Amino acid sequence: MNNPFLQIDALTKRYPSPGGEDLTVFEEVSFDINKGEFVCIIGHSGCGKSTIMNVLAGLDTATSGAVTMDGKEVVGPSLDRGVVFQNYSLLPWRSALKNVTFGVRARHPDWSKEQILEHSYKYLEMVGLSGGAEHRKPSQLSGGMRQRVSIARAFAIQPKLLLLDEPFGALDALTRGTIQDELIRIWSGSEQTVFMITHDVDEAILLADRILLMTNGPYARVAESVVIDIPRPRNRAEIIHDPGYYKIRNHLVEFLALRSKALAEERPDDDGPMKPRRPATVRPAHSAEGEGPEDGLGEGPGEDRPAPLVEPERMSLVQ
Amino acid sequence: MVSSLPARALFLSAVILVVTLGIWELSTPAVKAAGEMTEYEMLMGGADQEARVPPPSQVLERAWEELSNPFYDNGPNDKGIGIQVGYSLFRVLTGYFLAAMIAIPIGFLIGMSPLMYRALDPFIQVLRPISPLAWMPLALFIIKDSEASSIFVIFICSIWPMLINTAFGVAGVRKDWVNVARTHELGSLRTALTVILPAAAPTIVTGMRISIGIAWLVIVAAEMLVGGTGVGYYVWNEWNNLDLTSVIFSILVIGVVGMLLDAAFAQVQRAVRYQE
Numbered sequence: 001m002n003n004p005f006l007q008i009d010a011l012t013k014r015y016p017s018p019g020g021e022d023l024t025v026f027e028e029v030s031f032d033i034n035k036g037e038f039v040c041i042i043g044h045s046g047c048g049k050s051t052i053m054n055v056l057a058g059l060d061t062a063t064s065g066a067v068t069m070d071g072k073e074v075v076g077p078s079l080d081r082g083v084v085f086q087n088y089s090l091l092p093w094r095s096a097l098k099n100v101t102f103g104v105r106a107r108h109p110d111w112s113k114e115q116i117l118e119h120s121y122k123y124l125e126m127v128g129l130s131g132g133a134e135h136r137k138p139s140q141l142s143g144g145m146r147q148r149v150s151i152a153r154a155f156a157i158q159p160k161l162l163l164l165d166e167p168f169g170a171l172d173a174l175t176r177g178t179i180q181d182e183l184i185r186i187w188s189g190s191e192q193t194v195f196m197i198t199h200d201v202d203e204a205i206l207l208a209d210r211i212l213l214m215t216n217g218p219y220a221r222v223a224e225s226v227v228i229d230i231p232r233p234r235n236r237a238e239i240i241h242d243p244g245y246y247k248i249r250n251h252l253v254e255f256l257a258l259r260s261k262a263l264a265e266e267r268p269d270d271d272g273p274m275k276p277r278r279p280a281t282v283r284p285a286h287s288a289e290g291e292g293p294e295d296g297l298g299e300g301p302g303e304d305r306p307a308p309l310v311e312p313e314r315m316s317l318v319q
Numbered sequence: 320m321v322s323s324l325p326a327r328a329l330f331l332s333a334v335i336l337v338v339t340l341g342i343w344e345l346s347t348p349a350v351k352a353a354g355e356m357t358e359y360e361m362l363m364g365g366a367d368q369e370a371r372v373p374p375p376s377q378v379l380e381r382a383w384e385e386l387s388n389p390f391y392d393n394g395p396n397d398k399g400i401g402i403q404v405g406y407s408l409f410r411v412l413t414g415y416f417l418a419a420m421i422a423i424p425i426g427f428l429i430g431m432s433p434l435m436y437r438a439l440d441p442f443i444q445v446l447r448p449i450s451p452l453a454w455m456p457l458a459l460f461i462i463k464d465s466e467a468s469s470i471f472v473i474f475i476c477s478i479w480p481m482l483i484n485t486a487f488g489v490a491g492v493r494k495d496w497v498n499v500a501r502t503h504e505l506g507s508l509r510t511a512l513t514v515i516l517p518a519a520a521p522t523i524v525t526g527m528r529i530s531i532g533i534a535w536l537v538i539v540a541a542e543m544l545v546g547g548t549g550v551g552y553y554v555w556n557e558w559n560n561l562d563l564t565s566v567i568f569s570i571l572v573i574g575v576v577g578m579l580l581d582a583a584f585a586q587v588q589r590a591v592r593y594q595e
Binding site for chain 1: 495498499501502503504505513514518520594
């Protein structure tokens with residue numbers, strides 16, 4: 001079996017607390033992401049999603065465990081991993097265009113001014129920012145426009161892995177929908193590997209190839225890897241008519257409402273060293289058809305591994 | 320008719336100015352004719368009559384005289400106001416920019432390194448509240464030059480606001496922006512110049528504006544002590560000459576120059592300001 005593009009092995013984050021038990025945010029988190037895959041992670045606040053993302057970005061370090069990308073361990077921030085933060089993180093004293101050229105120049109220090117400008121304009125146009133708006137400062141742009149600039153900056157450096165930390169969390173529903181469509185469009189033409197945090201179940205189904213579900217913290221784990229086998233291209237109006245859509249949606253909502261808490265409480269209390277385990281792969285879209293085990297379409301890396309974190313009765317429902 | 324707020328404010332300012340000057344003018348009685356002097360007044364040569372706060376009309380007359388020929392030089396005790404202000408500005412700017420060259424890099428260091436912050440904090444806390452003029456005797460003894468000593472006094476008084484504001488501004492740069500630099504693999508020098516400096520610039524320039532204000536306050540006192548040249552010396556010299564008209568005139572000049580210095584830094588502040 002050849003190694004997946006991104007491999008997260010037994011990632012654990014503990015914060016030492018003075019005079020008490022250490023606070024374990026998440027432990028033994030293991031999953032893989034293949035090249036070109038769009039993976040969302042969903043979980044309640046406090047389960048450490050953002051910390052996982054920061055570890056992937058190299059901005060934070062885990063207490064134990066390893067992240068391997070393209071065969072190399074992730075030890076610090078790198079231009080190979082672009083990040084879009086929830087609060088846009090644009091530099092407010094630079095115009096939208098200058099924010100993008102900032103990234104492009106860092107990526108290609110040997111490029112001429114014209115090359116940098118041309119490349120930046122290309123990506124700004126891709127997110128629909130042109131005709132003068134690119135010369136405005138972030139404070140003069142709406143939230144949606146700012147996030148577009150941030151997305152353009154991240155795509156323009158053409159990272160191997162794009163990390164999106166709740167990129168649409170601060171936007172109103174209409175703007176969010178438009179930018180989601182734009183994100184899909186840009187992504188489908190780019191073969192970009194994307195890892196994204198979200199709170200929005202519909203957004204995750206619309207965008208993702210796979211959704212990772214996290215149990216509640218502390219001691220959060222990635223419990224399931226839900227495959228979204230709804231054919232692409234997807235769009236918001238048509239996706240809801242897909243026969244699998246509501247099965248997936250109900251599965252996700254049920255997980256967030258009930259099982260994320262239940263699973264968190266039945267944490268296996270073995271103190272022995274746990275082996276890196278992948279979350280069970282689940283295909284809710286096929287559940288009612290009574291299809292047998294995995295049909296071999298999915299490239300989910302978890303299929304050939306034990307799935308101890310999923311309740312047995314749940315497994316039967318799933319398969 | 321409703322005029323705009325600035326227009327009404329301007330009008331009110333003018334009214335306040337005219338009323339104040341009018342009261343001042345009327346409350347300074349005219350000099351009595353010399354013929355009716357008492358014996359005491361004759362002994363004083365009429366000086367008692369002269370020794371009064373001059374009315375604004377006289378000050379304006381003097382201002383016109385001085386400003387129409389600001390750069391004359393009739394020896395050590397009789398120089399034009401332009402020359403005196405020039406001396407003071409030279410000292411202030413020299414000491415000030417020397418202070419900036421030291422305060423801003425050290426402020427950066429303190430702002431970026433919690434270790435340096437803790438290590439240098441006690442020194443700053445002790446040195447900062449010292450009146451700059453208290454350094455004067457030590458400076459005169461060590462430097463043995465009055466000109467350089469007054470520049471040193473300006474240096475020492477303008478260094479603290481710049482140092483503290485730079486450290487504060489650098490330490491307060493939003494972590495998101497530093498993370499942007501980190502994810503773009505910028506080296507520490509590039510990060511300092513392209514992210515931290517512009518992010519902290521408004522705070523740094525505010526410190527620079529406070530410093531130039533303090534430096535201009537201190538130079539007058541320093542020049543009164545050191546003597547020789549400068550607008551502070553000019554005030555003291557005219558006091559020794561009992562020429563209160565010139566004293567009032569030079570007070571106004573000090574105010575106007577200070578205002579212009581402040582306005583220049585307000586412009587810089589506007590240039591580096593950004594809105595989040």
